[in-house]
Amino acid sequence: xxxxxxxxxxxxxxxxxxxxxxxxxxxxxxxxxxxxxxxxxxxxxxxxxxxxxxxxxxxxxxxxxxxxxxxxxxxxxxxxxxxxxxxxxxxxxxxxxxxxxxxxxxxxxxxxxxxxxxxxxxxxxxxxxxxxxxxxxxxxxxxxxxxxxxxxxxxxxxxxxxxxxxxxxxxxxxxxxxxxxxxxxxxxxxxxxxxxxxxxxxxxxxxxxxxxxxxxxxxxxxxxxxxxxxxxxxxxxxxxxxxxxxxxxxxxxxxxxxxxxxxxxxxxxxxxxxxxxxxxxxxxxxxxxxxxxxxxxxxxxxxxxxxxxxxxxxxxxxxxxxxxxxxxxxxxxxxxxxxxxxxxxxxxxxxxxxxxxxxxxxxxxxxxxxxxxxxxxxxxxxxxxxxxxxxxxxxxxx
Numbered sequence: 001x002x003x004x005x006x007x008x009x010x011x012x013x014x015x016x017x018x019x020x021x022x023x024x025x026x027x028x029x030x031x032x033x034x035x036x037x038x039x040x041x042x043x044x045x046x047x048x049x050x051x052x053x054x055x056x057x058x059x060x061x062x063x064x065x066x067x068x069x070x071x072x073x074x075x076x077x078x079x080x081x082x083x084x085x086x087x088x089x090x091x092x093x094x095x096x097x098x099x100x101x102x103x104x105x106x107x108x109x110x111x112x113x114x115x116x117x118x119x120x121x122x123x124x125x126x127x128x129x130x131x132x133x134x135x136x137x138x139x140x141x142x143x144x145x146x147x148x149x150x151x152x153x154x155x156x157x158x159x160x161x162x163x164x165x166x167x168x169x170x171x172x173x174x175x176x177x178x179x180x181x182x183x184x185x186x187x188x189x190x191x192x193x194x195x196x197x198x199x200x201x202x203x204x205x206x207x208x209x210x211x212x213x214x215x216x217x218x219x220x221x222x223x224x225x226x227x228x229x230x231x232x233x234x235x236x237x238x239x240x241x242x243x244x245x246x247x248x249x250x251x252x253x254x255x256x257x258x259x260x261x262x263x264x265x266x267x268x269x270x271x272x273x274x275x276x277x278x279x280x281x282x283x284x285x286x287x288x289x290x291x292x293x294x295x296x297x298x299x300x301x302x303x304x305x306x307x308x309x310x311x312x313x314x315x316x317x318x319x320x321x322x323x324x325x326x327x328x329x330x331x332x333x334x335x336x337x338x339x340x341x342x343x344x345x346x347x348x349x350x351x352x353x354x355x356x357x358x359x360x361x362x363x364x365x366x367x368x369x370x371x372x373x374x375x376x377x378x379x380x381x382x383x384x385x386x387x388x389x390x391x392x393x394x395x396x397x398x
Contacts, residue, residue: 001259002078002280004071005113008263010137011066018133019063029067030265034272037064041273056103056127066133068269070106075260076282077110077173077208083348084236084286086204087115088168094118094146098167098198100175101125101154105134105147107171107208112142119145122163126153155185166200173208176222177215187218188225195230204288205232211281216253219285220244232287237346240295240320254303254318255283256346279344295320300368302340302347315340317351317368324368326351327358337370 015033016025024032040061055061081087088095095117099108102123112119119142125131128151135147152159154175172191179187195205207222209215224247226232237254238244246252258280262270270276297320304316313333317324326340334341339349351370358367 001261002075002082002110003113004075004078004263007074007109007113007137007141008071008265010140011070012265014133014137015063015066018136019059019066028268030268030272033060033064033067034269036060037068037269038273040064041068041275054127056130062104062130062133065130066104066137067265070104070109070134071263071266072277072280073106073173073208074110074113076280077107077171077206078113079258079260079280080206080208080236080282080284080286081110081114084206086206086235086286086288087111087117088202088204090117090168094120095169096165096167096200097121098163098170099123100170100172100194101178102131102134102171103127103174104130105138107173107206109134109138109141111169111171112138112145121145122148122150122167124150124152124154124159124163126151155179155183155190160194163198166198166203168200168203170195170199170203170205172206174210176207176218177209177212179218188222191222192226192229195226195232199289202289204235204286207285209283211255211257211283213250213253216255216283217246217250219283220247220254223285226287231289233290233292234285234287236286236348237284237301237318239299239301239318239348240292241318241322245318245323253283255281256344257281257305258344258346296350297321298352299348299350300324302343302345302349305345306341313341315343317349319368321355322366324355324366325358325360326353326368326370328370340370 012029015029020032056065097108097111097119099105099121102108102125105123108121108123123131128149131149131151135149138145138147150159150162176187199205207219209219223234223244227242237256246254260280262277266277300317300319302315303318307314308330311330313328313330315326317326328337340351343349351368353368353370356367356369357364
């Protein structure tokens with residue numbers, strides 16, 4: 001489970017000192033900023049064109065974003081980094097990081113929590129003031145970090161021409177989701193060129209998007225394009241299936257739901273605006289400039305929630321050979337497959353077993369019959385870079 005350490009306290013202190021009206025600085029921050037958060041949250045769930053121009057230059061929106069969306073976004077990216085274990089080991093110099101569409105450096109804050117390596121960060125975003133908020137917080141969290149801010153639109157070639165050199169880690173959180181669908185520069189082609197020019201040998205790319213159908217299929221489009229156009233290896237969430245089993249099936253989409261411990265103020269703001277962000281929901285894609293490890297046909301990503309129908313338990317998995325459905329007698333599932341019944345969507349599990357065709361309606365679908373075992377968890381063959389172990393084991397859902 002991602003640990004935000006002292007970040008929530010730093011965010012609260014910054015908002016209270018710099019983005020809260022002086023007359024309200026002694027009031028609870030949840031009371032002061034709940035109204036702006038409710039408005040901002042509503043705008044985010046509508047069409048993006050409804051967002052007012054320059055909204056992240058307004059102190060009330062910057063405050064609400066820092067108090068609520070930064071802890072959530074940082075925890076999400078931190079989870080992805082910890083589970084994928086892709087951070088390169090660089091000797092003798094800082095880790096060079098490019099944070100695209102950085103906002104208040106949300107993804108970089110996650111990276112700063114994920115590693116104790118020195119960081120040299122270049123952040124790119126159209127909202128300079130938002131980046132400056134993140135820079136101030138990052139330099140309190142990690143005073144040794146060097147930060148360069150580039151303000152400008154990512155789709156403007158002049159902005160990216162300001163970049164110099166190559167980067168060991170390239171981060172992009174909630175960038176593809178906002179990419180216009182009608183453009184002469186599709187996101188996958190833009191990203192392909194950027195990575196070809198700016199990703200250092202042995203580097204890693206971390207893309208994180210909302211857990212929506214639209215955002216997930218944007219990532220799938222990028223995945224399919226980069227597989228064909230580059231030598232990058234997919235680390236997560238994919239287990240090696242080619243092509244993506246959901247590429248042509250727009251009804252389903254690949255996303256994760258993972259547990260986290262909400263910071264106190266996030267809980268208070270949830271209560272104030274009638275939300276409950278009790279879990280982290282997201283789509284992601286992690287790639288590395290490294291050779292692919294040998295495939296393991298008994299390792300799967302959990303891509304669906306537990307399903308029961310009558311006396312049958314079902315759960316969808318995705319592995320080297322694509323999507324598979326595991327089926328068991330409902331009364332026997334917990335004893336036979338303890339990890340499958342308690343896993344969270346997005347967990348990676350070793351499931352020893354064998355392929356089989358499973359009946360579905362009047363037809364069949366590819367299935368997987370796990371071996372009966374009290375513990376089917378096992379290590380995944382590692383990519384060439386050393387992986388971090390998960391901090392905590394997922395807890396059963398209620």
